[in-house]
Amino acid sequence: MTAIAAVGTFVPEGRVSIESYAETFDLTPMQVRVFRRYHKLGTAARTDETLAGLLSLALADLALREEQRARVRYVLYARTNPVVVPYPRNPLHEALRTAGLGHAQAFAVGQQACASGLLAVDLAGRLLAADGDDALAIVLAGEKTFTRETQFVPDTSMFGEGAAACLVSASGDRDRLLSYVARLRGEFDGDAQDVAAEYQRIYHDALGEVVVAAATRAGLQLGDVAVILPHNVNQIAWQRTCKRIGYPLERVLLDHVADYGHLFCADAFVNHRTAVERGLLRPGDRYVIAAAGAGRGATFSAMVFEH
Template identity: 30%
Template sequence: MSTAIRRPSLSLCATAFSLADRAVDARQWATRCGQPSACARALIHNGATQFHDAAGESPVTLAVRAVSDLLRNTGTPPTTVDALVYTHTIQTSVLAPPSGTVRQIQSHTGMNTALAFSVTQQHCVSPMAAIRVLQALAMARPAVRRAIVVCADVIGSECDRLRAIQDLALHSDGACALLLERDAPRGVIAGLHLYTDGRSFRGTDDDLQPVPDDRYYWSAFTTMRAAIQKAGITARDITHVLPHHANLPGWARLMAMLGLPRERLFTANFGAVGHVFGADPFINFQMCPDREPGGWSLLFTCGLAGCFGAMVVRH
């Protein structure tokens, strides 16, 4: 008689994030980029009131700050971290060869014994893609028991006009670090689903803006539904929906598609934090109150080039 092999589970045990110190509101941004006041009003109406501006600060600095806070807050010795994964969205957030961004983070935080590598090209979904890679690594290597994923992105001053995603979001400069542990009792990642819509392979239109597509809602919904199904629960079991900080008006439609009351959508960080690329749902995971044992959080993000990711975590 064969015995089923229990797959090791990874838990999201803790998060820490680091935002650029300087906050800039939508009206300031519109003025300095020569945008009409109507643009700022539309952004504010859609929940994008401000962003955090690194003003030349390095993504490595923000990443090191987030990882250092994570290690300190959790009392985790750096030498006990078995894997370190760096992710980013825009190409300027990684150092050009022969320098290595992940190696610099590793050196500054003392995790010199960790297996270190980077995951990219999934844009704002890259942190979830990194978690998927780590799940496979944990299956293949039982010695891997603790890992850190850190994402960091900074928009340079020369690209300041690209901070706005239509009138739906403003990009913030920042970093977020995630502590993942094998078989921890809380924060179990029960369902994870990634999806890429190949029709959006170009990423943007000729004006470097996302191409409007009503199919976005269906792709977002089916990605979240798949993660919920993989967790073995129903949408009604979800106690918190932790979104990316973009398209706040569209979330009313998505919550209706999920059949969930809007009160379960955590929206406090849309205006205050801004869209910190792939970090949004994990920042919300840290800041969302009332995550009582037995509850379930649904984390969601999407990115350019048709990337979608959803993850269900058991409290």
């Protein structure tokens, strides 16, 4: 059974404020206030570090032992954007060489945009199970905000820079994957105004549905779920989703939304690290990691784990 063996993260100290975006994105003072007071978005993480440097810092924080490093067979780079640096740069392979992981088979997973992190965990577990030995895999996540579209989503979110490295094993005694549900919605491909409006209309119901479906597939009721680890899109999205499914908002880890921003696919693992460090997960607790991705269609997904 797929399990998370360890998580390493890096979130820089630098921040950019929503106010600094006002001129660039033609935001009115009222829109800025709405972001701070309504969406609870005030700042996003930012650094001068390169993308290869971001990924290297997350790998370093993973603190692999030499025997673990030798057992890493796969590295899956989960990313939101299809292109993250100019050709022919390859930050993934640069980071792996720095970390002493140049022997691993490495590739990117980005078909589900910001939900690609969960897809990568599922794929890593499947690859390891098929091999049938004690090999390990790493899921890497984190991107730079190098274009307007990767900095800011109007009326929705601010993207932040950070990275995470998740060590995955085919089995384990903790953080075992109990279920995975992904709903792919191809009708939301494209940028047409009516498509975007319909996506916003169904968003909370669709996200809530996959959370419930993942819990059901794991043989659980929502009341059995100790914590939901969300993607950090904004707080109002989770308030509405929780209201629809009847889940207590205070059990959704939203602490980093206002400070870090939406860290692309790294949100899940950064929030996991925080939940463990703060003692929000006790042995035997079942928890949900949820995400939504949009860009090439839409994906709503959720995983249930047992700590």
